[in-house]
Amino acid sequence: MFFFDSSFIILIPAILVAAWAQYKVSSTFNKYSRYRSQNGYTGAQVARMLLDGSGLYDVPVELIPGKLSDHYDPSKRVMRLSEEVYYGNSVASIGVAAHETGHAIQHKNGYVPLIIRNSIVPAVNFGSSASWILFLAGIILGIKGLVNIGIILFTLVVLFQIITLPVEFNASSRALKILERRNILYSDELVGARSVLSAAAMTYVAAALTAIANLLRLIYISRDRD
Incomplete structure (x- = not known):
């Protein structure tokens, strides 16, 4: 089977990192979910406070x-x-x-990586599904052009995952600075929040690594079939 040929080994490191990242974010969130903040604000209250403080009164919290x-x-x-x-x-x-x-503040301020990411979403959604279909069709039918188009479309997925990294890291950095500046969380609490957001960021790193590994696998299979 194509999905389980020798090239699958390329995915193993990324799969292991992704599994570790999911475990890390879940365990870290669960750990700090047991630490009540001194101010007693809920997540919804904090979101509303920070949105209003940034002039985003019209952004609802659902x-x-x-x-x-x-x-x-x-x-x-x-x-x-x-x-x-x-x-x-x-x-x-x-x-x-x-x-x-x-993220809402990034959107308001026109943060460039976020703008780029949002602009390629339609192409990425199409590419994520069509790339494999075209690639497999090209492999089965022996049509190199379809194989190459599939690889090009999947490259958009990789690009999306890479652009997502600065978007996520920047959102966390903004969040921690605001929480500290407005005294919503204090020193030890900020350490906990930073741990949660750092763990969450690793899931995006893992997603990027997985996408890159899949792209390398497609290229490897394409060359192996030549």
Whole structure:
């Protein structure tokens, strides 16, 4: 089978890093979810405070299902927080809420990596599904052109994952600075929030490594079939 040929070994390091990153973010979040912040603010309250403090009064904070499903939607200009973060008053909940606020501030300020990432989303969505179809069709039919188009389309996925890294790291940096400046979290609490956001950032690093490994695998298979 194509998916389980010898080239699969290229993915193993990325898979291991991704598994470790998922474990790390889950365990770190769970750890600091047990630490109630001194001020007692919930994630929703902190998000609202930081949004209003940045002049983003028209960005609503909505509740969504799922664990760590929190995100800022730039297309609809809305922040969505999971129940644990929305209602939680832990160091972990506040850190995540502030991170998502960081994305809203990036959007307002025209942060270039975020603009680039948002602009290529439609192409990436198409490329992520069509790339494998075209690549496999090219391999099966022996059409080199389809194989190359598949690789080019998947390169967009890799580019998206790489551009995501500065977007995420910058959002965390903004969040921690604001939390400290506004005395929402204090010294030991900031250490906890930083740990949570650093662990979360590793999942994006893992995603980038996985995308790069998949691209290398496609290139390897393409050359091996020549």
